[in-house]
Amino acid sequence: MQSKPSPITMDAVYTAPGYLFRRMQQIAVSIFVEECSAFDLTPVQYAALVAIHTHPGIDATRLSAVIAFDRSTLGNVIERLESKALIERKPSREDKRVKLLYLSKAGATVLRDIMPSVERAQVRMLQPLKPADRKTLLALLTQLVDLNNEASRVPLRAEDALEHLGKAG
Amino acid sequence: MQSKPSPITMDAVYTAPGYLFRRMQQIAVSIFVEECSAFDLTPVQYAALVAIHTHPGIDATRLSAVIAFDRSTLGNVIERLESKALIERKPSREDKRVKLLYLSKAGATVLRDIMPSVERAQVRMLQPLKPADRKTLLALLTQLVDLNNEASRVPLRAEDALEHLGKAG
DNA sequence: CCCATATTGTCAGTATACTGTCAATCTAGA
DNA sequence: TCTAGATTGACAGTATACTGACAATATGGG
Numbered sequence: 001m002q003s004k005p006s007p008i009t010m011d012a013v014y015t016a017p018g019y020l021f022r023r024m025q026q027i028a029v030s031i032f033v034e035e036c037s038a039f040d041l042t043p044v045q046y047a048a049l050v051a052i053h054t055h056p057g058i059d060a061t062r063l064s065a066v067i068a069f070d071r072s073t074l075g076n077v078i079e080r081l082e083s084k085a086l087i088e089r090k091p092s093r094e095d096k097r098v099k100l101l102y103l104s105k106a107g108a109t110v111l112r113d114i115m116p117s118v119e120r121a122q123v124r125m126l127q128p129l130k131p132a133d134r135k136t137l138l139a140l141l142t143q144l145v146d147l148n149n150e151a152s153r154v155p156l157r158a159e160d161a162l163e164h165l166g167k168a169g
Numbered sequence: 170m171q172s173k174p175s176p177i178t179m180d181a182v183y184t185a186p187g188y189l190f191r192r193m194q195q196i197a198v199s200i201f202v203e204e205c206s207a208f209d210l211t212p213v214q215y216a217a218l219v220a221i222h223t224h225p226g227i228d229a230t231r232l233s234a235v236i237a238f239d240r241s242t243l244g245n246v247i248e249r250l251e252s253k254a255l256i257e258r259k260p261s262r263e264d265k266r267v268k269l270l271y272l273s274k275a276g277a278t279v280l281r282d283i284m285p286s287v288e289r290a291q292v293r294m295l296q297p298l299k300p301a302d303r304k305t306l307l308a309l310l311t312q313l314v315d316l317n318n319e320a321s322r323v324p325l326r327a328e329d330a331l332e333h334l335g336k337a338g
Numbered sequence: 339c340c341c342a343t344a345t346t347g348t349c350a351g352t353a354t355a356c357t358g359t360c361a362a363t364c365t366a367g368a
Numbered sequence: 369t370c371t372a373g374a375t376t377g378a379c380a381g382t383a384t385a386c387t388g389a390c391a392a393t394a395t396g397g398g
Contacts, residue, residue, distance in 0.1 A: 008280065010223050010327065013216050013236065016287075017294045018197040020310045022212065023237060025194040026385075027314065027321045028187040029354095033386090043191065044354065047182050054179050061376060067182065068192060073355050075378065080353080097363050097376040111177065118185075125186045128316030129309065137309040140302055141189045147297030148196045154356095156192070158179065195355075198384095202356090213384065230346060242385050244348065249383080266346040266393050323386095 028125050035121035039114045040084075044069070046118060048077055049103065049111045052087055057100045059092070065157035086110055197294050204290035208283045209253075213238070215287060217246055218272065218280045221256055226269045228261070234326035255279055 006012075013019050032043045041049070047067045052058060055066065060078060064071045078101065081087045086107035092098040103111065126134040149155045175181075182188050201212045210218070216236045221227060224235065229247060233240045247270065250256045255276035261267035272280065295303040318324045 008219055008222055008284065010220065010235065012284075012287075013219050014327070015307075015311070016291045017307060017310070018201055018212055018291055019216065020307070020314050021190065021194045021197045021294075022384095023314045023321070023325070024310065024317075025190045026237070027317045028190045029385085030321045031317075032187055042353065043187055047188065050177055050182050051179060053177055059376080066179065068195070070355060070357090071377080072357080072379085073353090076353075095364070095376080099377075115177065115181075118181075122185045122187055124320075125190075125317070126313070129313055133309055133312075136305060137313065138184075138186060138189070140298065140306040140309075141186070141193065142184070143302075144295070144298055144306065145189050145192045145196065148193075148200075148294070151293075152192070152196045152199045158183070191354095198355085211383065228346080239385060239387090240347080241349085241387080242383090245383075264346080264394070268347075 031124050032118070032121045035124065036114055036117045039110060039117065041110065041114060044073075044077055045081055045086075046111075046114065048074070048081060049086065049107060052101045053103050053108065053111055056102050059098045059100055063101065064154060068152065068154050068156040070154050081107070200293050201287070201290045204293065205283055205286045208279060208286065210279065210283060213242075213246055214250055214255075215280075215283065217243070217250060218255065218276060221270045222272050222277065222280055225271050228267045228269055232270065233323060237321065237323050237325040239323050250276070 029043055032046075036046070044067075048063065051063055051066045055062075058066070060074055061071060063069075063078075064074045069077070078087070078089070082089055085104055088102045088104050089099045090102065092100050126137065129137065198212055201215075205215070213236075217232065220232055220235045224231075227235070229243055230240060232238075232247075233243045238246070247256070247258070251258055254273055257271045257273050258268045259271065261269050295306065298306065
C-alpha cells in the first residue's frame with residue numbers, strides 16, 4: 001500500500017522546524033537590534049568583537065572558524081568594524097597574505113559597555129517561556145547545533161582552531 | 170555591593186540563545202538546499218509557493234503576513250518565482266494597486282514534486298536528537314515563536330489575515 | 339464630492355549569508 | 369631547490385532581511 005501524499009496546507013510550513021528556526025532567528029535579531037540600538041552594532045558584529053577581544057591578533061580565516069561565519073561574509077563585517085574604528089588590521093610579518101585583527105580602544109570600550117544590553121536581549125528572547133522550559137530549550141538547542149555542526153558550510157571550530165596560531169602564521 | 174562584570178569570553182557568544190538560533194538557521198538552510206538541490210528552490214521560495222497554492226489570488230501584502238516576511242523582501246522573491254515561471258501575476262480589477270498571485274502549472278508540479286525532499290530536510294534537521302527530545306524542542310520552539318510573534322517586524326498573521334480578502338480588495 | 343489618511347507595490351540603501359573564482363603567497367614533497 | 373598544491377584575503381554574483389521613502393491609488397469623514 002502506497003501512502004497517499006497529504007494535501008498541501010500552510011501547516012506544512014508552520015510546523016516545519018526549518019520555518020520555526022528562521023522565524024526565531026528573525027525575532028532574535030529584532031530583539032538584539034532593539035536592545036542595542038544605542039551602540040549601532042549588529043549581532044554578527046558583536047560576536048566578531050568578542051572573538052577579536054578574546055583572541056587578539058587573530059586573522060580573518062581563523063575568526064571565521066571561531067564564530068562559524070563564511071569567510072566571504074566576514075570580509076564585509078571586518079570592513080565595517082574597521083570603518084567604525086572599532087578594530088585595527090595590521091599586516092603579519094611572518095605571512096604576507098595575512099592581516100591580523102586587534103580591538104581598538106574604542107572597540108574595547110564599546111564591547112564593555114554593550115554587554116548589559118546584550119544580556120537583556122538574550123533574556124528577552126526566552127522570556128515568554130517558563131524558566132524550566134528556557135533551560136530545556138537552551139540545552140536541546142545547544143545539543144542540536146553541536147551535533148549538526150558539520151552540516152553547515154563553515155562548521156564551528158572553536159578555540160582549537162587557534163591551537164597553531166603563531167606556529168603556522 | 171555591585172556585581173562585578175564577568176570577563177568577556179567566547180562562552181558569552183556560544184551559550185547565547187541568539188547565537189544558537191542564528192547557527193541553527195544556517196544549518197537548517199544548508200540542509201534544505203542540499204536535499205532540494207534538484208529543484209533550485211530556496212526555503213523562502215518554497216514557503217511562498219505553498220502559501221500561493223493555499224490562497225490562490227492572494228496579493229503580496231497579504232502573502233507577507235501569511236509567511237511573516239517583509240514586504241520588501243517578498244518583492245524580490247516574487248520576481249524570482251515569476252521569472253522561473255512558477256507563478257503568475259495578474260492585476261486586480263477592483264484595486265489598480267494590487268497584483269494577484271497564482272501558481273502556474275509548472276509551479277504546481279514543482280510544489281507537488283518537491284514535498285518529499287522538503288520532508289526529508291525537516292527530518293534531517295532534528296535527526297541528531299532522541300525522538301522524545303525532537304518533540305520537546307519542536308513544542309517549545311512553536312510556543313516561543315508564537316509568544317514572541319509581535320517582536321519581529323512582520324508578525325505572522327496566518328489565515329485570519331485573509332478574512333477580508335475580496336471584501337476590501 | 340473633497341481631502342486627509344492609509345494602503346500597495348516598488349525602490350534605494352544596508353547587512354548578513356552563501357557559491358565560486360582569483361592572484362598572491364606559503365608549504366611540502368620529489 | 370623547484371614546483372604542485374594549499375591557504376589567504378578579496379571580489380563578483382545571488383538571495384534573504386530590514387529601514388525608510390515614494391507615487392499611485394483607495395477610503396472614509398465632513
